[in-house]
Amino acid sequence: xxxxxxxxxxxxxxxxxxxxxxxxxxxxxxxxxxxxxxxxxxxxxxxxxxxxxxxxxxxxxxxxxxxxxxxxxxxxxxxxxxxxxxxxxxxxxxxxxxxxxxxxxxxxxxxxxxxxxxxxxxxxxxxxxxxxxxxxxxxxxxxxxxxxxxxxxxxxxxxxxxxxxxxxxxxxxxxxxxxxxxxxxxxxxxxxxxxxxxxxxxxxxxxxxxxxxxxxxxxxxxxxxxxxxxxxxxxxxxxxxxxxxxxxxxxxxxxxxxxxxxxxxxxxxxxxxxxxxxxxxxxxxxxxxxxxxxxxxxxxxxxxxxxxxxxxxxxxxxxxxxxxxxxxxxxxxxxxxxxxxxxxxxxxxxxxxxxxxxxxxxxxxxxxxxxxxxxxxxxxxxxxxxxxxxxxxxxxxxxxxxxxxxxxxxxxxxxxxxxxxxxxxxxxxxxxxxxxxxxxxxxxxxxxxxxxxxxxxxxxxxxxxxxxxxxxxxxxxxxxxxxxxxxxxxxxxxxxxxxxxxxxxxxxxxxxxxxxxxxxxxxxxxxxxxxxxxxxxxxxxxxxxxxxxxxxxxxxxxxxxxxxxxxxxxxxxxxxxxxxxxxxxxxxxxxxxxxxxxxxxxxxxxxxxxxxxxxxxxxxxxxxxxxxxxxxxxxxxxxxxxxxxxxxxxxxxxxxxxxxxxxxxxxxxxxxxxxxxxxxxxxxxxxxxxxxxxxxxxxxxxxxxxxxxxxxxxxxxxxxxxxxxxxxxxxxxxxxxxxxxxxxxxxxxxxxxxxxxxxxxxxxxxxxxxxxxxxxxxxxxxxxxxxxxxxxxxxxxxxxxxxxxxxxxxxxxxxxxxxxxxxxxxxxxxxxxxxxxxxxxxxxxxxxxxxxxxxxxxxxxxxxxxxxxxxxxxxxxxxxxxxxxxxxxxxxxxxxxxxxxxxxxxxxxxxxxxxxxxxxxxxxxxxxxxxxxxxxxxxxxxxxxxxxxxxxxxxxxxxxxxxxxxxxxxxxxxxxxxxxxxxxx
Numbered sequence: 001x002x003x004x005x006x007x008x009x010x011x012x013x014x015x016x017x018x019x020x021x022x023x024x025x026x027x028x029x030x031x032x033x034x035x036x037x038x039x040x041x042x043x044x045x046x047x048x049x050x051x052x053x054x055x056x057x058x059x060x061x062x063x064x065x066x067x068x069x070x071x072x073x074x075x076x077x078x079x080x081x082x083x084x085x086x087x088x089x090x091x092x093x094x095x096x097x098x099x100x101x102x103x104x105x106x107x108x109x110x111x112x113x114x115x116x117x118x119x120x121x122x123x124x125x126x127x128x129x130x131x132x133x134x135x136x137x138x139x140x141x142x143x144x145x146x147x148x149x150x151x152x153x154x155x156x157x158x159x160x161x162x163x164x165x166x167x168x169x170x171x172x173x174x175x176x177x178x179x180x181x182x183x184x185x186x187x188x189x190x191x192x193x194x195x196x197x198x199x200x201x202x203x204x205x206x207x208x209x210x211x212x213x214x215x216x217x218x219x220x221x222x223x224x225x226x227x228x229x230x231x232x233x234x235x236x237x238x239x240x241x242x243x244x245x246x247x248x249x250x251x252x253x254x255x256x257x258x259x260x261x262x263x264x265x266x267x268x269x270x271x272x273x274x275x276x277x278x279x280x281x282x283x284x285x286x287x288x289x290x291x292x293x294x295x296x297x298x299x300x301x302x303x304x305x306x307x308x309x310x311x312x313x314x315x316x317x318x319x320x321x322x323x324x325x326x327x328x329x330x331x332x333x334x335x336x337x338x339x340x341x342x343x344x345x346x347x348x349x350x351x352x353x354x355x356x357x358x359x360x361x362x363x364x365x366x367x368x369x370x371x372x373x374x375x376x377x378x379x380x381x382x383x384x385x386x387x388x389x390x391x392x393x394x395x396x397x398x399x400x401x402x403x404x405x406x407x408x409x410x411x412x413x414x415x416x417x418x419x420x421x422x423x424x425x426x427x428x429x430x431x432x433x434x435x436x437x438x439x440x441x442x443x444x445x446x447x448x449x450x451x452x453x454x455x456x457x458x459x460x461x462x463x464x465x466x467x468x469x470x471x472x473x474x475x476x477x478x479x480x481x482x483x484x485x486x487x488x489x490x491x492x493x494x495x496x497x498x499x500x501x502x503x504x505x506x507x508x509x510x511x512x513x514x515x516x517x518x519x520x521x522x523x524x525x526x527x528x529x530x531x532x533x534x535x536x537x538x539x540x541x542x543x544x545x546x547x548x549x550x551x552x553x554x555x556x557x558x559x560x561x562x563x564x565x566x567x568x569x570x571x572x573x574x575x576x577x578x579x580x581x582x583x584x585x586x587x588x589x590x591x592x593x594x595x596x597x598x599x600x601x602x603x604x605x606x607x608x609x610x611x612x613x614x615x616x617x618x619x620x621x622x623x624x625x626x627x628x629x630x631x632x633x634x635x636x637x638x639x640x641x642x643x644x645x646x647x648x649x650x651x652x653x654x655x656x657x658x659x660x661x662x663x664x665x666x667x668x669x670x671x672x673x674x675x676x677x678x679x680x681x682x683x684x685x686x687x688x689x690x691x692x693x694x695x696x697x698x699x700x701x702x703x704x705x706x707x708x709x710x711x712x713x714x715x716x717x718x719x720x721x722x723x724x725x726x727x728x729x730x731x732x733x734x735x736x737x738x739x740x741x742x743x744x745x746x747x748x749x750x751x752x753x754x755x756x757x758x759x760x761x762x763x764x765x766x767x768x769x770x771x772x773x774x775x776x777x778x779x780x781x782x783x784x785x786x787x788x789x790x791x792x793x794x795x796x797x798x799x800x801x802x803x804x805x806x807x808x809x810x811x812x813x814x815x816x817x818x819x820x821x822x823x824x825x826x827x828x829x830x831x832x833x834x835x836x837x838x839x840x841x842x843x844x845x846x847x848x849x850x851x852x853x854x855x856x857x858x859x860x861x862x863x864x865x866x867x868x869x870x871x872x873x874x875x876x877x878x879x880x881x882x883x884x885x886x887x888x889x890x891x892x893x894x895x896x897x898x899x900x901x902x903x904x905x906x907x908x909x910x911x912x913x914x915x916x917x918x919x920x921x922x923x924x925x926x927x928x929x930x931x932x933x934x935x936x937x938x939x940x941x942x943x944x945x946x947x948x949x950x951x952x953x954x955x956x957x958x959x960x961x962x963x964x965x966x967x968x969x970x971x972x973x974x975x976x977x978x979x980x981x982x983x984x985x
Contacts, residue, residue, distance in 0.1 A: 033058065039080055053085070060419070109710055110200050127161050270290055333362075369404075408449075434446070434516045559574070612848050616684075630755055650854060674922050699824050729781070764791075814836070833863050905921075
């Protein structure tokens with residue numbers, strides 16, 4: 001029986017007879033590579049382990065895996081007693097063997113179209129016609145890195161662009177490319193990252209999502225007959241590869257939800273390569289039904305020795321450092337299917353330690369193995385070829401010294417398609433153990449630990465431990481330690497014992513070491529380590545809740561109630577909230593089992609509504625790269641984790657209208673939200689709201705002052721802005737007319753669909769505006785095309801055209817006293833709001849600023865000073881008036897029986913600078929409670945201190961630390977451009 005030490009002879013005999021297209025230079029080797037591995041712990045698959053198992057392979061395939069049976073004739077036999085055979089790992093997120101895409105030189109000015117003039121997509125980031133197999137070539141260095149971590153197959157695709165083309169399923173061996181490709185077309189690959197594209201569009205995440213949507217619609221049109229009008233390789237490829245698994249790469253848990261929403265729209269169940277933070281939204285992610293590909297790139301330990309540096313880290317940063325290793329375990333417990341990838345690591349050598357760390361943090365070993373074998377194989381429909389050690393599958397496996405999840409286990413060999421590759425020095429007999437070391441007339445204890453192929457040595461003398469330097473190679477041991485004098489020993493292994501000669505202070509002597517017991521760590525490789533990782537909070541930041549606040553009956557008694565209705569102000573009155581609605585307003589109200597809030601000396605109002613806000617938006621507020629971007633949607637990119645939600649709740653705000661910026665005449669679709677702190681993005685959306693869109697006039701729109709390299713995007717003048725509107729609505733009218741011909745093939749155009757909704761009064765306009773001439777112009781355009789401008793926002797010259805606004809039916813949402821910050825607002829006056837209201841315009845006061853958003857009560861009060869406005873009229877400008885402008889005044893904006901229970905309890909007159917919002921209630925749920933904020937702050941401080949102490953301890957224990965990098969949260973304004981964070985490549 002041949003010993004495994006001769007394994008490299010197999011490099012000469014694993015070739016099998018095959019018909020190949022290239023000539024043989026020399027003598028052909030047609031041997032089958034028939035091998036038998038016996039006496040191994042055989043992990044057939046995660047849920048099937050055979051001790052004293054046998055594995056037979058031939059022609060690169062497995063012919064048998066199981067218990068003792070007859071060994072095939074002519075097989076080379078390898079006795080693996082004490083060793084483990086695992087199915088090789090599979091990675092679904094690789095760009096292995098693909099050339100790096102060279103970034104084209106950036107354009108000096110705006111680039112509107114693809115520089116590639118072939119029959120491809122108009123957008124450079126859309127390249128579904130690319131096939132990875134066309135350019136794949138094995139890369140010896142990268143392949144070796146994969147093999148050292150147990151990977152024999154990877155799904156390789158180009159990591160560049162939004163629609164990236166097809167991925168190829170390949171082996172990590174060193175044969176020719178044609179022999180290393182298992183599946184030419186294994187997947188469609190996508191991302192939320194435009195990559196190296198030099199094209200301006202898209203410049204925001206909402207633009208990426210809109211482009212994905214439109215491209216899918218275009219592909220459908222193309223398949224139904226559009227190919228007769230246009231030849232397009234990109235659209236043809238989308239349709240040709242539509243049955244392949246679609247894998248989309250995103251960077252965080254909210255993008256997981258967004259990606260799945262796009263997939264649902266087109267009946268595509270994406271496999272989603274996420275970040276390492278999915279554990280923060282497991283409930284919502286589970287509902288998607290998507291499988292996740294998760295990385296093991298846990299955050300490095302920040303050096304928080306300097307307390308000022310530590311202050312740069314948010315509570316979310318601290319908690320993620322602590323909890324990220326538990327990501328996989330929490331997905332497993334939640335029942336979310338996942339595969340594990342090695343991508344995203346700075347150093348490939350961190351993969352196995354991080355995998356073991358994930359297991360130590362609660363991930364079941366079988367689940368971990370499944371996530372690296374059968375799950376990825378099944379997802380790309382390769383489960384009959386790989387993923388387990390079963391007959392007929394590829395001979396892809398690795399041989400290890402022990403349990404792969406034991407930190408001391410070493411991978412010796414990786415077998416790829418029946419061919420062996422050396423990973424680490426082979427050790428036939430594991431030397432680790434406890435020995436009685438005899439030298440001359442002295443006896444010591446000797447502990448050989450560490451790894452089988454890289455052991456560590458400690459000599460025990462009485463109660464002292466003496467570290468020894470040593471090595472064991474091919475059964476030869478060398479050992480050096482110091483006990484009063486230097487002792488150097490050399491010898492060899494005999495069965496489980498050692499013997500040889502050595503020197504003590506230059507004198508030769510014999511020595512031996514008698515085996516006494518196995519190495520403790522080896523004997524107990526599965527020692528359970530429990531980690532305290534805190535709890536997930538929602539949102540995953542300061543002031544998040546661990547248990548969701550509940551809707552309950554609430555009775556507020558003996559308060560001053562500002563109804564905002566004809567009843568006006570009620571003194572010493574009560575208000576009952578039940579089932580999320582205002583149930584009753586009056587005196588001496590009683591309710592069983594209700595939470596009673598004593599309102600004595602306090603004021604109760606409807607929640608403030610901010611008609612113009614830019615909080616809670618991810619990765620770009622403007623898609624200003626084109627003059628018309630009505631296809632983009634703020635609702636696609638809600639950021640429910642924005643701390644400004646909590647801050648504005650503390651200022652009594654319950655609803656915010658989130659607007660696209662003002663970088664183009666026709667911007668994106670807006671989103672009205674309720675500030676339901678900690679809820680998911682979809683749960684924040686205001687149900688039953690009709691939908692708005694952002695238009696803009698003025699300086700921001702024409703971009704003529706953006707520098708010499710930005711003079712080509714139309715419009716460049718205020719006159720051109722009018723022509724953009726005329727052209728857009730003329731095209732929309734033609735589109736609507738074309739729809740009436742049911743026999744004609746019509747391409748769904750998301751840009752025109754939104755404009756059609758305006759023409760049909762299903763979507764309403766809020767328009768950024770300053771100068772009276774442009775305000776008049778847009779009303780004239782609207783009249784010519786039969787629509788109405790719902791709201792002019794900012795409208796700082798509204799006092800000049802208030803009568804025309806009333807005649808048109810337009811409302812105004814303005815600042816209280818902003819002016820002189822640019823030329824087009826030089827004629828703004830603080831009496832603007834009051835004059836417009838006096839003329840009959842429905843007027844709101846808005847923020848357009850995250851900081852101002854939590855002081856809108858004070859902004860409303862300024863019109864009392866400037867115009868002598870009554871308190872109740874001033875208050876209406878931040879409550880019922882914005883509700884009317886947003887067409888939700890039947891639900892919110894005032895205190896009336898039957899309306900939503902969006903209520904604020906104030907400490908003082910709400911218009912006073914001394915007023916504090918003590919409780920902010922939405923749908924009968926207290927989302928902000930000043931009485932509990934001190935407790936939250938104390939809890940947050942304690943959590944910070946606890947985690948920072950762990951970081952300091954980790955540093956003291958030898959963890960690698962990195963400098964602290966703080967992350968400022970972006971706060972958007974109307975004119976912010978080109979700040980899209982691309983995320984992971």
